Amino acid sequence: MASTQATREVFINSTIQVARKYGFHGVDLVWVFPKDAAEMSNLALLYKEWRKALNNEPRVTGKPRLLLTSAVYYASKFTFYGGPRSYPAGAISKYLDWANPMCYDYHGSWENFIGMNTALDDSNSNISTRYGIGSWIEAGVPPKKLVVGLPLYGRTLTLKDSKVNGIGAPALGVGSWDGVLVYHQIVHFNKRTNDGVRSVNVKVRCEVVGLGRILLLGSGPVQ
Structure with a gap:
């Protein structure tokens, strides 16, 4: 074109x-x-x-x-x-x-x-x-x-080893929910699993859960 x-x-x-x-x-x-x-x-x-x-x-x-x-x-x-x-x-x-x-x-x-x-x-x-x-x-x-485009969704991946779950940890591909959670799903998920969530960086946010899955979220806690 x-x-x-x-x-x-x-x-x-x-x-x-x-x-x-x-x-x-x-x-x-x-x-x-x-x-x-x-x-x-x-x-x-x-x-x-x-x-x-x-x-x-x-x-x-x-x-x-x-x-x-x-x-x-x-x-x-x-x-x-x-x-x-x-x-x-x-x-x-x-x-x-x-x-x-x-x-x-x-x-x-x-x-x-x-x-x-x-x-x-x-x-x-x-x-x-x-x-x-x-x-x-x-x-x-x-x-x-310049208008910064930000995601209102998170990504999930399957961990190779659920005990090794930090940034840089080995992954095997798409995780639960076909690899993507939209915003309202993230809010609902956080309400159900808050005890299993941890923040790994003060400037960016990553939420790690059990069952060998990891959620990658955008930036900052969900309000």
Whole structure:
């Protein structure tokens, strides 16, 4: 879709039509994730042409301008598909109303060890929200254009050994509840098993339970 001007135009026009038809306040792009420098360049062009179309549309319709936002990786630079790449921070700053860094799914059942679903800090790696948001600011995106995406769900994994249950402990894959608990399930679970819950870090929160299962929660206690 983003590889040519013609296909970008068709896509952009269709998003505006849908947004107006259903009374949306704007459009939000989730591209997970541009795989190389060429796709990052096309992403920048898409943002630019989208912004131009959104600015022009109210002159014809007389309606308020639609917002343009985009969900992005938690950090401005990352390595997927075997190579490093960087988001077009300049285009994001210039053309988006704001960006939504996805500060979650840092670790999960795709790994063979226990890690945080989300984490404010991680002294052992750059997989943390503090690092990610800092990288966006360092790349030139104003803080006022960054909206941190936080998870309202927890992840479960099966421990290899229920007696070894800290961060970094060996895991065998998806745990109970198909690997994910949504917020209301976490609240209910905490009410039933509060005695078996322990916090392992003051800046991030991990709740460990028996039966060889572990819950990975977002950040801070459930209120």
